[in-house]
Amino acid sequence: MVSWLIIGAATVAFLFYHMYWKRRNLPPGPMPLPLFGNLHNIVFNLPGYSCHTKWHKEYNGVYTYWIGTLPIVSVSDYQLMQETFVKDGDTYTGRKRFDWLSDEFRGGNYGVIETDGPMWREQRRFSLHTLRDFGFGRNIMEEKILDEVREMTAKLRVDLGATGSAPKIDLAGYLDICVGSIINAILFGYRFEGEKLAEFYDMKEMLDNHMRLAGRPEMLLIMTLPWLRHFPPFSWAYHQAMIVNRNKMWDFFGRQVSEHERDFDPTVEPTDYCQAFLKEIYRRKEAGEDEGNFHTKQLFSHCIDLWIAGMETTITTLRWGMLHMIHNSDIQAKIHAEIDENITSDREIQMSDKNILPYTMAAVNEMQRTANILAQNLLHKTTRDTTINGYKIPEGTACAPQICAVLLNPEIFPQPERFDPTRFLNADGSPKKVDELVPFSLGKRQCLGESLARMELFLVFANLLRKFKLSISPGEEPPSLKGQMGVTVQPFSYKCCIEARR
Known part of the structure; x- marks a missing residue:
């Protein structure tokens, strides 16, 4: 009898803690399961958009949901995002990270994406300054992008052959090399061609697998309950797969850094990011300054961050864009007509042409809106006690501006599942600024490569459609618009019919 009373009391205490006590001081949200949190909600609604749009409505734009044992205060109302992550930006510059994962994947707390505090501010400032020196947002960067666009379209024309048409082409490979060569040239000074192509394809396949793996619910559970990684099936199905991916990354990036160290000449002006970082290390040593956060471990992680972020998001967005062109032939035809009317010479479309190509x-x-590639935004962490919409939020709480819910909000974007460019046009056809378009997030931790990504997206998209027409492969159903769950939401692989236009 006594044992049953003890079991009953323990059960009541267990449920009381998980259903009320641990949630009592946080904004309301969906009921989490013990240990699993709200992962079950996401699993049954992959990739998770519908969960956040539903919770947005139920809890008026701010709610707490749980990934395993981790509570996340999510802000899904755009105006409230402005009040918190923008106007009170310093409070949300922290990064919620998992130390065991940083140790295993990076060898410590390095890089720019997963760091915070003075180290993050210093490294972000250095990155922005260095990238501006290499032409970010200026004509020099535009010309580098256009060089890769020329290579991509020329290769595609060759592969189409004498007929100028092919029924089943996978565009992903062409986009991968184009965007991958851009970021690799910035970081390490060379593009992917010849014998370097095999190296790139191996890395890109690994990256795709890793991004899908790292965003799976099982991996999210391991992040908050790290002891699970030692037990099957988590150990071999997820943790070991992550280690295999890590080793490939370490090999590639370690080789790049080592080769740059070997060839480094402090008297030569840097021509890539890796050289610029090594020169800063050299400058500090020569000046007798403390190296601080400027050392090869930091450079190694920094390059991983910039390489992955600079390639994955842009390629994934472009793949979604081309997929929507296949599904919306009428919209594609309007783009073709606008380009043909306004670009009459053989030159490539440039950034200065945006004003004459509003559609x-x-x-x-x-x-960018429909791609909506972050079903779960990267986690911030409060740097001090604060208040969100009347709720007291203690220092160290994981928070996120839930941009996926904004991009799918029917009050801002009616019929949000439709691909409709006129959302961004005034009645007279002129460009319409929509503040709620926030694919690069917002606040002090928004994407530092935003200017490069915006330039790449326009130049690649416009020039590809100028020269080619995309359509459904004969006799086949349109490719699926369903996304794959991951750190980014990727479309499934697809092939299409491509015809040369000019």
């Missing part, structure tokens, strides 16, 4: 630019904006 094309609107389609690029809609591509």
Whole structure:
């Protein structure tokens, strides 16, 4: 009898803690399961958009949901995001990270994406300054992108053959090499061609697998309950797979850094990011300054961050954009007509052409909105006690501006599942600024490569459609618009019919 009373009391205490006590001081949200949190909600609604749009309505734009044992205060109302992550930006510059994962994947707390505090501010400032020196947002960077666009379209024309048409082409490979070569040239000074192509394809396949693996519910559970990684099936199905991916990354990036160290000449002006970082290390040593956060471990992680972020998000967005062009032949035809009317010479479309191609630019904006590649935004962490919409939030709490819910909000974007460029046009056809288009997040931790990504998206999208027409492969159903769950939401692989236009 006594044992049953003890079991009953323990059960009541267990449920009381998980259903009320641990949640009592946080904004309301969906009921979490013990240990699993709200992962079951996401699993049954992959990739998770519908969960956040539902919770947005139920809890008026701010709610707490749980990934395993981790509570996340999510802000899904755009105006409230402005009040918190923008106007009170310093409070949300922290990064919620998992130390065991940083140790295993990076060898410590390094890089720029997963760091915070003075180290993050210093490294972000250095990155922005260095990338501006290499032409971010200026004509020099535009010309580098256009060089890769020329290579991509020329290769595609060759592969189409004498007929100028092919029924089943996988565009992903062409986009991968184009965007991958851009970021690799910035970081390490070379593009992917010849014998380097095999190296790139191996890395890109690994990256795709890793991004899908790292965003799976099982991996999210391991992040908050790290002891699970020692037990099957978590150990061999997820943790070991992550280690295999890590080793490939360490091999590739370690080799790049080592080769740059071997060839480093402090008297030569840097021509890539890795050289610029090594020169800063050299400058500090020569000046007798403390190296601080400027050392090869930091450079190694920094390059991983910039390489992955600079390639994955842009490629994934472009793949979604081309998929929507296949599904919306009428929109594609309007883009073709606008380009043909306004670009009459053989030159490539440039950034200065945006004003005479408003419908094309609107389609690029809609591509970013519908791609909506972050079903779960990266986690911030409060740097001090604060208040969100009347709720007291203690220092160290994981928070996120839930941009996926904004991009799918029917009050802002009616019929949000439709691909409709006119959302970004005024009645007279001129460009319409929509503040709620926030694919690069917002606040002090928004994407530092935003200017490069915006330039790439427009130049690749517009020039590809100028020269080619995309359609459904004969006799086949349109490719699926369903996304794959991961750190980013990727479309499933697809092939299409491509015809040369000029």
